[in-house]
Amino acid sequence: MREAQRDTEFVEFVTAQRTPLVRMARLLTAGDDAAAEDLVQTTLTRLYVHWSRVRRAGNPVGYARTSLTHAFIDEQRRAYTRRETPTDVVADQPVHDDDQDLAHTVLAALATLPPRQRAVVVLRHFLDLDIAETARVLGCTTGTVKSQNAKALDRLRRTLEPTITVQELT
């Protein structure tokens, strides 16, 4: 594959998909913008290195989402890593309006979930992937996705309510 073609296609992909990936990463990291940016950079770098394979697979967005999710989970559970101790509390951020207040509350609730449960919530309820696709991304069974999803939603509901009433979740 010619380098120029690789570069052109990659730049087009990044231009179109970087922001959605950052948003996904922001939820995965429960609002840690620096960690989210790191994850996206790692993901895009891997994508570039393997661009020929990404092209052949024919679904660069799916590849990127999977790679991002794996990078997140790896980072969370890597043995003896340099990562900081996770916290249940999102760093203080200035609250300017109701929207930011709501976002802060939701991110704080996400922060209470273990990494894989958080990933399930993001994949199922933010990206709207079905159970089978979520299982494929996470490399687990559909049964595991269902149980992790149920636990995550139960915990989210308990954390968010009564401040925020969440519509019936499935």
Add this chain to the structure above:
Amino acid sequence: MNDLNTLLERAAGPAATPVDAHADLARGHRALARTRRRRAAAGLLGVAAAGVVGVGVVRFTDSDGDIAADHTSTRHPKVTGISFLAQPFVAGPYTFDQTPVGWEVQGAYPQGVTIAPVGFPDQEPLSFVGKLVIMFDGNPPHGEQVELDGRTFWVGHGEDTTTIATRTLADEPAGVVSIQYPSGSGWTRDTMLTFLAGVHVGPGAEQGVG
């Protein structure tokens, strides 16, 4: 009432932000150049994979069939839960006494080795989900202590992985060598204790950051 998707949409931040792709492109260029240099220098991935693949297909629960061909060796006991060949292989600065049948080396680097089932969809060596990862570092080991053949091992459990660590031997670079594997994939603790006991750290190994 709030729909969860709507809440997540709002928490995810702005949907439209200016993007400059050239910084990502520059990082990609540097990473690709590093990858090519590494491959050119050692021919590592191909050589190591060829040494590890062995024969057969993945049979996580088969403890007998695939290793029947190696009954001549008595040095390494047969382990259960996954098939092994008592056939040493080298991956970078690490030497292994046993070869897991149906698995291959995806990447070998001074700080460790990544091993995955043959044909595993995720071919990125630094992505560890569903894989077997050998790491070398200087952090003190922790977890449940287990003694095996006069050597101490520490077993720790993560959310869906298990990590076993042990100090390197006297004639190896000082540090801790550990193995991380996905729980529930057929690898048992005894299997991995035996496997890790057969991992030898060579002089080219470097301790990982952490």
